[in-house]
Amino acid sequence: MELEAEFTSEPFRGEGEPPAHAVRAHEAAAEAGLHTDFGPLGTSARGDADRLLDALPSIARAALDGGATRFTLRLHSGTEPRPAGATGSxxxxxxxxxxxxxxxxxxxxxxxxxxxxxxxxxxxxxxxxxxxxxxxxxxxxxxxxxxxxxxxxxxxxxx
The missing domain is CATH 1.10.10 (Arc Repressor Mutant, subunit A)
Incomplete structure (x- = not known):
């Protein structure tokens, strides 16, 4: 089964280079062999469930070691939940x-x-x-x- 993790770390800066804590968390996810999408406000990482779950502590640690004061995580399984009664794409x-x-x-x-x-x-x-x-x-x-x-x-x- 494949999982996706979306994570953000704070504090955020408005413009300019991304903060070190965000860069380090992204690097930890990439080093774990996960497919990543690094954005100015958050990162998503996808991969095999075991690989992703095993990598989460090092990703969080990298963010905290890089100066993050908050680390927010959302996990999604390969089968996307839908709001009750939802039909269509x-x-x-x-x-x-x-x-x-x-x-x-x-x-x-x-x-x-x-x-x-x-x-x-x-x-x-x-x-x-x-x-x-x-x-x-x-x-x-x-x-x-x-x-x-x-x-x-x-x-x-x-x-």
């Missing part, structure tokens, strides 16, 4: 969930103010949107924010 399901939330909030996600965007992310999470593969990037695009911002909203405690 994952992207069409996500598009439908986004349209539903936009209708409920009365505006396109990108037009919402920050509290509105945070509420939209909470609503999407409640409806299972983030169970879909690559959803954080697609939601970020719809909101007009970075994937990192979406992860921050997801990790934020609900008021």
């Amino acid at each position: 994952p992207s069409s399901v996500l598009d439908g969930l986004i349209r539903e939330v936009e209708s409920e909030l009365g505006a396109a996600l990108a037009e919402l103010d920050r509290p509105g965007k945070q509420r939209a992310v909470r609503l999407l999470e409640e409806r299972g949107a983030f169970q879909l593969r690559k959803s954080a990037a697609l939601v970020a695009e719809a909101l007009g924010v970075t994937r990192f911002t979406v992860y921050n909203y997801l990790n934020r405690e609900t008021p």
Whole structure:
């Protein structure tokens, strides 16, 4: 079975070179023989379940040794879970969930103010949107924010 891990490490910087903790975590995943996708706000690593699970401690340690104060991890199996009652392709399901939330909030996600965007992310999470593969990037695009911002909203405690 194949697994995918999406991980972010903090603190983040806005522009410029990625922080050392992010680079070191990415390097640890690559050294473990995992297929990686390194982005400015997070990294995904895919591979055989045993290989990936065995590599997670060294990836986390590399981030922490590189100065990370927080390491957030999401694991996905090869079979993607779907929101209850969802039909169609994952992207069409996500598009439908986004349209539903936009209708409920009365505006396109990108037009919402920050509290509105945070509420939209909470609503999407409640409806299972983030169970879909690559959803954080697609939601970020719809909101007009970075994937990192979406992860921050997801990790934020609900008021």
